[in-house]
Amino acid sequence: MGAFTGTARLARLALRRDRVQLPVWLVALTVTVAASASSVTSLYDTEQERRSYALTNAGSAVSRVFNGGLAEPSAGAIAMAETFSFAGVLIALMSLMAVVRHTRQNEETGRAELVGAAVVGRYAMLTAALLVTVAANAVLALLLAGALVAAGLPVAGSLGAGLAFGAVGTAFAGIAAVTAQVSQSARGANGLAGAVLGLMFLLRGIGDGLAEPTDGGLRVVSLWPSWLSPLGWGQQMQPYTGGRWWVLGLYAAFFAAMVWTAYRLTDHRDVGTGMMPVRRGPATAPRGLLSPFGLAWRLQRGVLLGWGAGVAVMAVSMGVLGDEAEELLGGNEDLEQYFAELGGGGANLVSAYFATITALFGIVITGYTVQALLRIRAEETGPLEAVLATAVSRPRWMLSHITCAVLGTVALLLLTGLGHGLSYGLVAGDMSQTPDLLGAALAQLPATLALAGVVVAVLGLLPRWAVALSWTALIGCLFTSQLGPVLELPQAVMNISPFTHVPYLPVADPAATPMVVLTAVGAALIAMGIGAFRNRDLAL
Amino acid sequence: MTDAITVSDLTKTFGDVRALDRLNLTVRAGEVHGFLGPNGAGKSTALRVLLGLLRRDSGEVRVLGGDPWRDAVALHRRLAYVPGDVNLWPNLSGGEAIDLFGSLRGGLDKARREELIKRFKLDPTRKCRTYSKGNRQKVALVAAFASDVELYILDEPTSGLDPLMEAVFRDCVEEARRAGRTVLLSSHILAEVEALGDRISIIREGRIAESGTLAELRHLTRTSMSVETARPITGLDALSGVHDLHVDGTRARFQVDAEQMGAVQRHLAELDVRTLTSTPPTLEELFMRHYGDRPEPPGDRDAEATAARAGRA
Ligand SMILES: Nc1ncnc2c1ncn2[C@@H]1O[C@H](COP(=O)(O)OP(=O)(O)O)[C@@H](O)[C@H]1O
Ligand SMILES: [Mg+2]
Numbered sequence: 001m002g003a004f005t006g007t008a009r010l011a012r013l014a015l016r017r018d019r020v021q022l023p024v025w026l027v028a029l030t031v032t033v034a035a036s037a038s039s040v041t042s043l044y045d046t047e048q049e050r051r052s053y054a055l056t057n058a059g060s061a062v063s064r065v066f067n068g069g070l071a072e073p074s075a076g077a078i079a080m081a082e083t084f085s086f087a088g089v090l091i092a093l094m095s096l097m098a099v100v101r102h103t104r105q106n107e108e109t110g111r112a113e114l115v116g117a118a119v120v121g122r123y124a125m126l127t128a129a130l131l132v133t134v135a136a137n138a139v140l141a142l143l144l145a146g147a148l149v150a151a152g153l154p155v156a157g158s159l160g161a162g163l164a165f166g167a168v169g170t171a172f173a174g175i176a177a178v179t180a181q182v183s184q185s186a187r188g189a190n191g192l193a194g195a196v197l198g199l200m201f202l203l204r205g206i207g208d209g210l211a212e213p214t215d216g217g218l219r220v221v222s223l224w225p226s227w228l229s230p231l232g233w234g235q236q237m238q239p240y241t242g243g244r245w246w247v248l249g250l251y252a253a254f255f256a257a258m259v260w261t262a263y264r265l266t267d268h269r270d271v272g273t274g275m276m277p278v279r280r281g282p283a284t285a286p287r288g289l290l291s292p293f294g295l296a297w298r299l300q301r302g303v304l305l306g307w308g309a310g311v312a313v314m315a316v317s318m319g320v321l322g323d324e325a326e327e328l329l330g331g332n333e334d335l336e337q338y339f340a341e342l343g344g345g346g347a348n349l350v351s352a353y354f355a356t357i358t359a360l361f362g363i364v365i366t367g368y369t370v371q372a373l374l375r376i377r378a379e380e381t382g383p384l385e386a387v388l389a390t391a392v393s394r395p396r397w398m399l400s401h402i403t404c405a406v407l408g409t410v411a412l413l414l415l416t417g418l419g420h421g422l423s424y425g426l427v428a429g430d431m432s433q434t435p436d437l438l439g440a441a442l443a444q445l446p447a448t449l450a451l452a453g454v455v456v457a458v459l460g461l462l463p464r465w466a467v468a469l470s471w472t473a474l475i476g477c478l479f480t481s482q483l484g485p486v487l488e489l490p491q492a493v494m495n496i497s498p499f500t501h502v503p504y505l506p507v508a509d510p511a512a513t514p515m516v517v518l519t520a521v522g523a524a525l526i527a528m529g530i531g532a533f534r535n536r537d538l539a540l
Numbered sequence: 541m542t543d544a545i546t547v548s549d550l551t552k553t554f555g556d557v558r559a560l561d562r563l564n565l566t567v568r569a570g571e572v573h574g575f576l577g578p579n580g581a582g583k584s585t586a587l588r589v590l591l592g593l594l595r596r597d598s599g600e601v602r603v604l605g606g607d608p609w610r611d612a613v614a615l616h617r618r619l620a621y622v623p624g625d626v627n628l629w630p631n632l633s634g635g636e637a638i639d640l641f642g643s644l645r646g647g648l649d650k651a652r653r654e655e656l657i658k659r660f661k662l663d664p665t666r667k668c669r670t671y672s673k674g675n676r677q678k679v680a681l682v683a684a685f686a687s688d689v690e691l692y693i694l695d696e697p698t699s700g701l702d703p704l705m706e707a708v709f710r711d712c713v714e715e716a717r718r719a720g721r722t723v724l725l726s727s728h729i730l731a732e733v734e735a736l737g738d739r740i741s742i743i744r745e746g747r748i749a750e751s752g753t754l755a756e757l758r759h760l761t762r763t764s765m766s767v768e769t770a771r772p773i774t775g776l777d778a779l780s781g782v783h784d785l786h787v788d789g790t791r792a793r794f795q796v797d798a799e800q801m802g803a804v805q806r807h808l809a810e811l812d813v814r815t816l817t818s819t820p821p822t823l824e825e826l827f828m829r830h831y832g833d834r835p836e837p838p839g840d841r842d843a844e845a846t847a848a849r850a851g852r853a
Contacts, residue, residue: 185669187631279667280665280666280667281631281632281634281635281665281666282633282636282665284635284636284639284664285635285638285639285640285643289632289639289640290639290643291643291644295640298629298632299629382627383627383629385588385627386621386623386626386627386641387641388591388593389591389593389616389619389620389621389623389693390641390645390646391613391617391644391645391646392613392644535595536595537595538588538594
């Protein structure tokens with residue numbers, strides 16, 4: 001039996017397990033990049049608008065940290081700046097999670113032992129995971145190249161950009177192949193690979209943030225740290241600017257080195273073990289854990305801390321960018337009009353900017369709320385049976401999780417408002433906006449509660465569908481709020497999303513009625529969900 | 541109160557599947573009751589109804605004098621449950637999980653907890669994600685037996701334990717019995733229930749097939765024996781209660797009804813026994829014999845019958 005025996009069978013198995021998940025990733029990424037690229041080609045359709053984008057990019061370190069440096073003032077290069085950095089991170093996440101899912105997670109759940117007992121070689125599982133992930137990235141490269149061409153960008157450059165996207169995913173598949181050998185748990189392997197991703201983003205951010213403007217501010221040359229990061233290479237490839245095609249070789253060499261390391265590590269460990277020592281826990285429980293709420297907090301706090309860190313960084317960055325809103329948006333009539341439309345017109349650009357950003361934060365943070373509430377479902381298929389066989393009532397147990405999720409949401413919204421207000425205040429030398437921005441962030445809460453109500457109701461009434469329906473509802477809200485005005489959806493459709501009814505703060509006047517109604521709807525739906533949960537079988 | 545649990549005509553369906561079909565069950569206070577049935581018979585479903593985790597379709601259920609659906613919280617302070625599939629939180633330590641279950645149930649005996657952890661050889665500082673099925677079961681068992689409750693409901697608690705730990709488990713059940721507690725123990729292993737149970741109920745396809753003390757159910761059990769003697773074996777076929785006899789000179793294989801065991805042993809003693817092995821019947825054999833479940837292919841059975849006749853001749 002060879003070390004690779006059974007690879008094909010395992011790869012088919014992995015594809016089968018991923019038959020929904022991977023296609024959803026690919027479609028979502030393609031749609032996102034396509035939307036972003038076509039907005040670039042329509043917003044920056046004159047030479048003057050492109051030059052003004054380039055000058056802003058050269059002048060704003062924050063914009064370069066997030067988007068990378070601009071290679072030249074062309075639509076293709078702007079599209080690269082607007083898409084590569086954030087889509088690259090998402091593709092990296094997709095790839096690293098796929099590799100961990102089909103390696104370490106298999107081992108953790110004991111599936112690997114079953115598979116290992118069948119006729120399967122030592123390297124088969126890792127190889128199958130890599131094959132599936134690389135294949136997904138190859139398909140993605142083609143889809144994205146097509147999407148970029150469809151947005152009206154040059155063919156050769158778009159092909160290069162597509163390959164660069166796929167190459168980023170492949171590089172992180174290699175990184176995850178290594179972390180999956182090192183850590184003993186799937187969570188640990190994902191966390192370690194995610195930490196590498198963060199570091200790579202930081203390196204690229206430093207290299208691009210400190211980049212030198214040249215050519216009168218129309219181009220920037222990144223510093224060496226950008227060259228240490230696979231996230232930076234894709235942009236340094238400059239597919240729309242002649243193209244340094246040899247960068248693809250850099251990716252290939254990096255992937256080969258990672259895979260080689262991963263195979264070596266596989267040789268030196270047993271199935272189910274890792275290289276890092278397993279952390280131990282306390283032999284007795286701290287008092288704080290010993291209640292349904294204590295348990296819910298313990299189970300949810302990790303997720304909340306992660307979200308907190310992400311929201312804080314994003315809110316501070318957006319606050320700093322607020323000071324540049326005039327410059328960023330001022331020169332571009334299309335953008336000014338876009339913000340004016342969203343804001344009902346007339347307001348100053350800074351307020352309009354913060355109103356738009358805060359509304360987006362509101363929906364994104366509801367992603368946390370949904371994730372935290374769906375823990376209820378995960379518990380139900382896991383340890384809940386044993387918990388409800390103790391003296392804990394169903395409503396009390398469910399309310400503990402709901403309370404945790406809502407308090408976490410409030411904390412994240414506070415963080416958003418404070419992050420916006422304080423960082424904008426520091427940069428602009430004007431702290432007076434802080435209370436308004438805080439209010440604007442907290443005004444998102446009623447809409448979040450309404451969606452939380454939907455999730456809890458579904459958890460009570462249709463537990464087996466809860467995960468799919470809840471995420472669909474959230475994506476529906478995101479879709480209507482972001483694309484609704486552009487697609488000119490009928491108002492009746494827009495009104496289904498609770499976020500449509502949130503007053504557009506700090507531009508518009510605060511309105512109490514929608515807040516009260518949304519909160520009441522949320523509370524009623526939550527009560528209904530708890531009632532349904534109390535009266536049904538556990539759906540184990 | 542003399543009955544800890546009474547169930548009459550309990551029916552529970554999942555869509556088309558009738559998991560429980562007019563089930564009747566009585567567990568007396570202070571007894572260890574074996575709840576025996578093959579996989580899929582409805583044991584876990586019945587126990588979950590007793591705990592108010594599932595709603596009954598129809599029938600009457602009383603647990604410790606209360607209604608398990610309506611009075612769930614109050615009843616759960618007085619009982620401990622070990623699920624058939626123990627799921628724990630991957631990032632809690634075993635010790636934390638034990639304390640959590642104990643305190644959610646209303647508190648547990650610290651000294652008893654320490655003692656049980658030692659006896660089950662459990663490392664309470666390990667994260668639950670690193671536990672095997674057996675270790676997860678130990679966590680649930682320690683949490684249950686360290687609680688001062690009237691009733692223990694245990695769903696196939698030994699399915700992941702090695703023989704040594706199974707012995708520890710039996711001791712725990714024995715201690716609970718001596719302390720006057722009631723234990724309802726589900727299992728698909730006849731020998732386990734025989735070793736522990738005061739009374740046994742056998743469930744099959746959602747109904748109780750037999751119920752009674754071990755002595756009353758003796759007629760169900762037949763032991764397989766294989767023996768080698770110094771003198772040629774004769775006369776076994778004349779004894780009542782001997783079945784499926786195969787004799788080959790000084791060797792023989794056969795099955796004996798439990799109540800005839802004494803007579804058979806006396807007969808064999810005269811033939812000067814060299815080796816003797818006896819195996820208790822498995823649940824599957826028992827079911828096959830009494831309820832005609834899973835019949836062997838006809839060809840095989842004919843062959844065996846022929847062999848048996850030849851042996852006797
Ligand atoms: N939640 C459920 N949904 C559908 N069918 C179920 C469910 N739970 C149990 N069953 C079915 O009910 C029957 C009894 O199952 P169970 O009580 O788990 O048996 P046992 O514990 O004796 O092995 C089986 O046929 C099983 O498939
Ligand atoms: Mg069962």
